[in-house]
Structures are given as C-alpha cells and as structure tokens.
Amino acid sequence: MLIFSVFKTLTDQQVTVELKNDLSITGVLKSVDQFLNIRLDNIKVLDEARHPHMMAVKNCFIRGSVVRYVQLPSEHVDTQLLEDATRRESLAAVKR
Amino acid sequence: MEPSSIQEPFDLIRLSLSERVFVKLRGDRELTGILHAYDGHMNLIMSDVEETIMLVEGDQPGVAPTVNVAKRKLDMLFVRGDGVILVSPPSRT
Numbered sequence: 673m674l675i676f677s678v679f680k681t682l683t684d685q686q687v688t689v690e691l692k693n694d695l696s697i698t699g700v701l702k703s704v705d706q707f708l709n710i711r712l713d714n715i716k717v718l719d720e721a722r723h724p725h726m727m728a729v730k731n732c733f734i735r736g737s738v739v740r741y742v743q744l745p746s747e748h749v750d751t752q753l754l755e756d757a758t759r760r761e762s763l764a765a766v767k768r
Numbered sequence: 769m770e771p772s773s774i775q776e777p778f779d780l781i782r783l784s785l786s787e788r789v790f791v792k793l794r795g796d797r798e799l800t801g802i803l804h805a806y807d808g809h810m811n812l813i814m815s816d817v818e819e820t821i822m823l824v825e826g827d828q829p830g831v832a833p834t835v836n837v838a839k840r841k842l843d844m845l846f847v848r849g850d851g852v853i854l855v856s857p858p859s860r861t
Contacts, residue, residue: 746847751804
C-alpha cells in the first residue's frame, strides 16, 4: 500500500520503466493501481533501433508483474517521509 | 516489545533504512544504494544506486567462462520485489 501511495504522488511526472525483457520506456505516469500496473502517456523507447515495433506506440498500460525497475524523479521523492512511513507500516504489520 | 529489537527477518531490513544496502537480484544483477522504503513484497525504493550486471559468456565444458561486468548509476529507483534474492545490511566496520 505504501509504494502504491508513492506512485500516486508521482502521477503526471516523467518516469522510466525498465521491463524484465530489458525494454526501457520513458513516459508520463498517468495512473497506477494496487497491483502497480502502470499507465504511461507520451512514451519513448530508449533503444528504438532494437525495438522498432514500439515506434508507433504513443501510450501504454504496463502489467505490474513485468516491471523490473522504475526510475523516479528524485526531486519529487521525500526520502525522510518515505522512511518514516515504512517504519510505521512495518510496525503495523507486526501488530496484525 | 521494544521496536528496535530483531524479532523477524524484516526487522533486519527496517534497521537498514537510510543506510547503504547491497541487493542481489535475479538475472545476475546486483545493486548498492541507500534504502528509503520497502514493503512486504520486498518492493524497494533506493537512491544513489549503482547497478552491476554480470554477463557470463562461454558455457562450454572445459572452457573457463569469461565474465563481463557492466555498471551504471541511477538516481532514484523503485525495484520490484519479485526480482529480489537478498538484501544485505551495510557492513559495519
């Protein structure tokens, strides 16, 4: 839930999603759901020469399970807030 | 129970928050970076990350395989938990 909230705060920001098949897609994060499925607009594939079939694709929905990394804009991430929220969530998980 | 004690495996990761950790991933990848967040799936958010990718070539028997190492730096990174093999706290030397 915590990481879902982080992604929600990053909507309308530029992110780079790296998939498990090594395809990297940069685009504007439009929405995210609880499975961390991601919708990207205005996308650009990093290595277009290697993935020419992606050239015409302008927006996409990425299934969460195929994501390896998401590169986030660090200026929009409050690391102190993240650490505090993580500690709170881990304590709540122990009480359950 | 005092919150700083180690009762379960995740406590080891909790005590590594805001410290530099080593993460081993599937696909011969390793990361070091500062850990800022994690959850029960071991999804991670790290900053100041250096990724090391090991590319092993030559798998014939009797021939020593060569390992090519590729490194890159990433500013702020979300790592999906299903690729994580281990998270190691910083070495306190």
